[in-house]
Amino acid sequence: MNIILDYLLLFAIAVYSYLEAIVKCFIPLKRKSVSGDIVLITGSGHGMGRITACEFAKRQSIIVLWDINKQGLDETAEECRRLGATVHVYVVDCSKRLEIYSAAEKVKKEVGDVDILVNNAGVVFGTEFMQLQDHQIEKIFDVNILAHIWTTKCFLPAMMKKSRGHIVTVASVAGHVGICYLVDYCATKFGAVGFHTGLTEELHALGYDGIKTTCLCPVFVNTGFVQNPSTRLWPVLNPEYVVKCLMDGILTNKKMLIVPSSVKHSLVLQQFLPERVINTLNKMQDIQFGTQFRSATKKD
Template sequence: MNLFMELLLLLPIIIYSYIEAFVKLFIPVKRKSVSGELVLITGAGHGIGRVTAYEFANRQSRLVLWDINKHGIEETAAECRRLGATAHAFVVDCSKKEEIYSAAEKVKKDIGDVTILVNNAGVITTADLLSTQDHQIQKMFEVNILAHYWTTKAFLPAMLNNNHGHIVTVASAAGHLATSFMVTYSSSKFAAVGFHKALTQELSALGKDGIKTSCLCPVFTNTGFVKNPSIRFMKVLEPEKVANKLLEGILTNQKMIFVPSFLKMHLILEKILPERALAAVYKLQNIQFDAVVGYRNRVISD
């Protein structure tokens, strides 16, 4: 088929897609069941990961919970069992590829094939680039993005064989909108968003339509990792709200989950506004949090 004909056929597809998207605004989305699914959540000993585990437990999923903090992960597992779910706790350092692969083998051998993978573990250092130590930069990339590769490579083969599964990437609004004094964190989350998009495309190219993907991108969340965060026009989110939105996105197979949802407008503004106007918009937001700037602790405003 020549290029002209291909372009001609593309037009009705675009029109149909817009009509379909508009109609879906008025039709309730069917939610899938996750009862009995084997769900692995990294970073489940605290914050969003912990509350997400509770959400799955309430839906009768079977849980495999990973975290570097032994006390935290055991607390999460105990609460999940109290909610009536089967929960297995593992102490895993997601910055270490060997630990991930070793724990993954134990899971596959002793528990079964993971069908929902939630790559949630993350670390952050808030500082200007020159004040961010080399080991902190390395750690953020190891946990925030490289760990996604190792966990996905470990559990994707079974999903491919069964054409069934769901891979969740917990990224951040900072993975779409660059943030000063979070250069490394923001870069690692941009990479996580790219990982999600490329993996989604690859699964489509392989014809594996039974394997779904979702990417979570919230603004500041009250997990204690960022100290004293604030942003004009938006509230600091509670982990419960973020986890609830994440589960809703998983159950309805949403590709990109923004919390709050109007963050999508910021992405549009970034593409259409001139550089000077965009800088003024960022300044208007008055983003603040504790950070090390010039080797000194102080509150910064971007």
Template sequence: MIMFLLRPYMHYLFILFIYLFIYLNLSLILPLRKSVRGEIVLITGASRGIGRFIAYEFAKCQSKLVLWATTKHGIEETAEECRKLGAEAYAFVVDCSKREEIYRAAEKVKSQVGDVSILVNNAGIVVAADLMATEDHEITKIFEVNILAHFWTTKAFLPAMMRVNHGHIVTVASAGGLKALPFLVSYCSSKFATVGFHETLTQELATLGNDGIKTSCFCSAGVNTGFVKNPSQRFLPLLEPEHVANILMEGILTNQKMIIVPPILKVTLMLERFLPECAVAGVRKLSEIKFDVAVGCRDKGK
């Protein structure tokens, strides 16, 4: 019945299939890379880890950098290195857990630097502990920094992007936003929310016709950033922030919607969707990440 109804349109469907096949294969072989030279790029959490190294990547591309972090010394260090790479860089001390502070800093950026066209929401915190050992104020802070700050920064800078239908919003999430990890209930919950934020915002911008504003979400497995103590993975080495930033930058320049590192993570996520629970448990053990955690108010190695 379906084939009968589709028969008058089969040649159109065939042409569409050929077009998509060629387009997808060419985009994989020869991905189009955009220029970010002269773009005003704001990066939160830029004093260390992925945030610092992604700032260096944009500096190499001669972007104009606006760097936010909570520590003056760290953010000034990043800004100085970016200047040595030939880029303009402006350092701001901003606590991304505080909405009004974000809005005040955003107004300063607009008046002193200009309209942000690329926003990299990178700031994040983690508390490695079981749920009962995680203090209420720690849970609140995790959500304030890891997801609520994305709302405030985006609301501050998106209107200018929408006026010219040009921009890019980058959501730095985590593998913990795609799969659950024990002893990181608050962190994973906040990162699941960031993935949802990215996907919903992407759909909304498309519906509003703002096709010139791109979005990317970055989800990486264990990165050696120092946020958790003694991290290790069963079969994969910990990723270094510099390497991860290179991959993220390539994803931004080629407008990738979802950037997942390492690629094997995509396979494990797919397997967990279709395998029975007993097999899923085995897959999780194979990709297990270990680190020191606080269990019931006692320090104990996982």
């Protein structure tokens, strides 16, 4: 096709898409039912993973819980069962590929094919790059990005056979911007965002439009994952609010969730602002946090 016709078609698609987006602002988005769906959530023994499991339990999904912490898993399972859900619990170390593969086979035999996969498990060390031990770097990559790949390899084939399913990637705004003392974490979250984006495009190219993908990218969430987080320009979010946004995104098949949505403007501006301005904004942001490995405090 003539390149001019290609551009005319592109322009027409852009106009239609903007008009559609404006119309949708005034029409409530239809939410899909997840009742009876098998939902597997990694890192579900605490924090956002536990809250997400409970939200699916309220919607009568069949819940599959994975975590390395058995006590946390049992507590999450008890909460979900109180909400009337059928729950299956598996102690899994998501830093170990063979353990993921083994647990996945058990899930397929004992529960069935997973309909919604929520890759939520994550770790953070929060220290200067040169102070990181090699085993810590390997661990954070194993859990924060490689586990997403191994779990998806396990459960995507069944989704492709049915041309139906949903793969959820819990990433972070740190997958879009660099943050000091989180070099390794940012690297894994950039990887998670890239994994989501690439997988989304590939599924579309292969014609599997029935398989949906959602990527969650919040700013700091007060889950205890990091201690006493604070910023001057971005809010520190409570996990219940973030999970509400995540559930809305899953049920309406949104591909990318930046939470809060106002942060999108900051991400766009960073592509155009001079480096000196970006550096000044980063200083103004004054991100503070602590972990068991590092305490970030203001220096007067």
